[in-house]
Amino acid sequence: MSLLELNGVKVHFPIRKGVFVDRTVGYVYAVDGVSLSVEAGQTYGLVGESGCGKTTLGRAVLRLNDITEGEVVFDGTDLASLPDEEMRRYRRRLQMVFQDPLGSLNPRQNIESILSEGMAAHGIGADQDERRERIKEILAKVGLPSGSLSRYPHEFSGGQRQRIGIARALVLEPDVIICDEPVSALDVSIQAQVINLLEDVQESMGLTYVVIAHDLAVVRHISDVIGVMYLGSLVEEAPSDLLYAEPRHPYTRALMSAVPVPDPEVEDSRERILLSGDLPSPASPPSGCRFHTRCPWRQDTLCATDRPELRDVGGGHRVACHYAAEIADGRIRRADESVPATPPGPPSGADAQPAAAEDAGDASEAADEGPAERRPEPATSE
Numbered sequence: 001m002s003l004l005e006l007n008g009v010k011v012h013f014p015i016r017k018g019v020f021v022d023r024t025v026g027y028v029y030a031v032d033g034v035s036l037s038v039e040a041g042q043t044y045g046l047v048g049e050s051g052c053g054k055t056t057l058g059r060a061v062l063r064l065n066d067i068t069e070g071e072v073v074f075d076g077t078d079l080a081s082l083p084d085e086e087m088r089r090y091r092r093r094l095q096m097v098f099q100d101p102l103g104s105l106n107p108r109q110n111i112e113s114i115l116s117e118g119m120a121a122h123g124i125g126a127d128q129d130e131r132r133e134r135i136k137e138i139l140a141k142v143g144l145p146s147g148s149l150s151r152y153p154h155e156f157s158g159g160q161r162q163r164i165g166i167a168r169a170l171v172l173e174p175d176v177i178i179c180d181e182p183v184s185a186l187d188v189s190i191q192a193q194v195i196n197l198l199e200d201v202q203e204s205m206g207l208t209y210v211v212i213a214h215d216l217a218v219v220r221h222i223s224d225v226i227g228v229m230y231l232g233s234l235v236e237e238a239p240s241d242l243l244y245a246e247p248r249h250p251y252t253r254a255l256m257s258a259v260p261v262p263d264p265e266v267e268d269s270r271e272r273i274l275l276s277g278d279l280p281s282p283a284s285p286p287s288g289c290r291f292h293t294r295c296p297w298r299q300d301t302l303c304a305t306d307r308p309e310l311r312d313v314g315g316g317h318r319v320a321c322h323y324a325a326e327i328a329d330g331r332i333r334r335a336d337e338s339v340p341a342t343p344p345g346p347p348s349g350a351d352a353q354p355a356a357a358e359d360a361g362d363a364s365e366a367a368d369e370g371p372a373e374r375r376p377e378p379a380t381s382e
Ligand SMILES: Nc1ncnc2c1ncn2[C@@H]1O[C@H](COP(=O)(O)OP(=O)(O)O)[C@@H](O)[C@H]1O
Pocket: 013, 028, 030, 048, 049, 050, 051, 052, 053, 054, 055, 056, 057, 282
């Protein structure tokens, strides 16, 4: 069994209105049915643009947000259904590192006080002397001098403050750390150092991570598995290398096409997929496939009406797109893609039902000949 398993997790925030009587007039569907597993000792990278529900999902795992529906099974126990009292016993084992290290550290507490607070609350260390010794060990591990103990958060640089945030989680000897955009607030030059530190301590302390980022480049090297979120649900999940080698969901392809490539030749010829429009509001998510209002591959059938399930397409690669197979083999092309030089064949009149996976064999032929190809309607601006 995986160390952490999410089954159909939903977090819906009620939207309340009314001056005298509080009425619920709708919901923000921040997280809307996420199932995933994180193996012990591994790193699960969760990516998606701002507002897609990553932080809400991370907080739900720690029960910092109420879970509307679904299970969060940690080490065999469903945390979502635990009474608060019993949840307290699990709190120490699941920690979070926040995006904004300064905002999450009390400016009036020195480092010793910040780090020992949680230890004392969880009964770690017989007395303050013992806690101080442990804190010194952890500070050395995260690359901060032991003289830091009596200093205050504002005396440190951004990168150092994030090291303090990491140390605060480590002193509690957790099993799982959810790192929410751990380097987004840091200079690019410092980001790699903090990512490397996270990797080092993972190895030496046997930690399991969920690393949240809006940027695919950040999670690439640290993650064993990556999940891509869009409007409250996963649209694709795969082992990290596979996701980069063969992104299958249109949204992932678009995200990936925005990541610069170090090789200048590849970079020049790199295809860029531009998404039209903004992220729709999670208070009124689009029908059918939630990505259909922005998808360059959108089809007239299914996309706007049926919500695609996350389906395994082989090798632990899961994709939520009705047309993943046809897009992969070129039978369906992007609305804005330049048409190949060979003239297209006569229209086939074939309907756009997704073809069976076995049909995927003759991909290049189908793409060149064009008869089976069905060009989507140009996207209208919704
Ligand atoms: N406490 C809350 N009450 C109402 N809406 C919220 C609350 N927290 C987050 N949201 C909304 O839920 C959606 C997802 O937010 P969030 O999880 O912070 O996304 P991300 O971390 O991916 O940027 C956003 O539309 C956000 O405004």
